[in-house]
Amino acid sequence: MKQLKKPEVLAPAGTLEKLKTAVIYGADAVFIGGEAYGLRSRAGNFGYDEIDEGVQFAHERGAKVYITANMVTHEGDEEGADRFFQKLYELGVDAVIVSDPALIAICAEAAPNLPIHLSTQASAANYETLNFWAEEGLERVVLAREVSMAEIMEMQQHVDVEIEAFIHGAMCISYSGRCVLSNHMERRDANRGGCCQSCRWKYGLFDMDFDGNRNFITHGEKDPDWEPFSMSSVDMSMIHHIPDLIEAGVDSLKIEGRMKSIHYVSTVCNVYRAAVDAYCADPEHYVVKQEWVDELWKAAQRELASGFYYGIPSENEQLFGQRRRIPGYAFVGQVLGYDPETQMATIQQRNNFKVGDIIEFYGPGMRHFEQVLSQMWDEDGNEIEVARHAMMTVRFKVNHPVQVNDMIRKEKPEIKVKTRPRQRVASRL
Ligand code: SF4
Structure with a gap:
């Protein structure tokens, strides 16, 4: 069997809790x-104590921690950066x-x-650029999202620097975020870290004649017949193409x-961990499991x-109006403890759930099971019908063993998705 270089699964972590979750779930x-110096001014950035704890947690489990410092600096912004990098x-x-x-x-x-x-x-999209940065001493280049698979394969022929490529997450409609x-x-x-995602807002759309008169195509949310217009892109998912990325020699597969x-972090890490391991273990018999695709949809934000x-994304990869598929699951809790003798699990509530709900447990390694919640107690032992208070602790019996950090989700009521005149909107742009 041929030896494949197994790429790293690289996960996002906006908080210490997300960092630990990502590592536990296979990143x-x-x-x-x-x-x-980062580009996510609102992403729950880490102080030095949290970085210290996160690095120790990750290193104890064989994982790495990278810090983003990717803002565009104006005069004076770089002050103190030397001490910042030394501290890291x-x-x-x-x-x-x-x-x-x-x-x-x-x-x-x-x-x-x-x-x-x-x-x-930095929008690196060709091997000369990669070689330039390699000569400057950089260890790795995160490719522009606009790079094609054919271009990655071409680059690999000519570079001696690690390549990181996006495999999952939100896309920006502007070229590399410019x-x-x-x-x-x-x-x-x-x-400089402040994007408010205004491209995804809902807009009225009009064209203007030579006299400056506005002719509305859609009036936004006030118009009952037309859906509001946005410039949002669908999200990326490369779950169907992991072999291509590995065969192209990509060193790191990045989740946005x-x-x-x-x-989201636990679900997406779980799926890509499984896919990468499966392909590297036995590429000849590898198949994309429907279970992986279904799983990603449970945490999807938009279409994928x-x-x-x-190839260049077409209008089908843009969300000009209402999305066509809505995620169907809500995250409701996390396992804090489990007693194998009584089969009782201790759960931290993250969203409302109640007796009678069909809940799904999942854990690292794609462990899954569903059960109907038949009885539940609060922290003081009182029987309750609904876990309605944020972060409250509840206990109930589970049908299969669970582990600390397993997650619980439940299906949301079906949301009817309106069809929309997408071709008509697009053709008039
Ligand atoms: S507003 Fe939209 S297009 Fe602009 S940077 Fe933010 S996500 Fe990208």
Whole structure:
């Protein structure tokens, strides 16, 4: 059997809880934001104590921690960056993800043994660019999301630097995030961590004649016949193409979403861990399991597509109006403990659930089972019908053994999705 280089599964972690969840659910590495120089100013960035705890937790389990410092710096922004990078090195951080050459130069001088990864913000899309950064001493390049699979294969022929590529998560409709829409609408700079996702807002759409008269195509949410227009892209999922990425020699498979929940992080890590392990263990008999696809849909935010890997996205990869498929599951709890003698599980509530609900347990390694919740007690032993208080502790009997950090979700009531005149909207753009 041929030897394959197993790529790293790299997960997002906006908080310490998400970092631990990602590692428990199979991530080989996580990327987090420090309190300075990152692009997710609202993603729950880590202070030094949390970085310290996160690095120790990850390293004890064989995982790595990367810190994003990928903002575009203006004059003065870089002040203190030397101490920041030195501190990260002292804390044992495995690499920093940077795009601004000023920060790259400061990091290389202040913390010469701290590996640097070039952020996707730098839009690296050809092997000459990769070689340039390799010669500057960078260890890895995170490719632009706009790179195709054929281009990755071409790059691999010519470079001696690690390649990281996105496999799952939200796409930005602007080229590699170069966007001023958020600045324009809310004075929040997307390139300095403030994107307010204004592309995904709902807009009325009009064209204008030569006399400057507005002719509304859709009036946004006020128009009952037309759905509001947005410029949102569908999300990326490469679950059907993991073999292509591995065969192309990609070193790190990146999941996007530092602002997403532990439900999302655990679900997506679980699935890609399973897929990568399965392909590397036996590529000849590998099949994409329907269970993996179904699982991703339980935590999906939008519709899923393969981005730019196999061609330029068409209008079908844009969400001009209402989404066509709605995620059907809600995260309701996390296992805090389990007594094998009584089969009682202790659960922390994360969303309302009640007696009579069909709930689904899942855990690392794609363990799953469903059961009907027939009885439940609160922390004081009182029988209750509904777990309605945020983060409350409840207990109930489970049909199969569970483990600490297993998660619970339940199906949401079916949401009717309206069909929409998408072709008509697109044809009039
Ligand atoms: S507003 Fe939209 S297009 Fe602009 S950076 Fe944010 S996500 Fe990307």
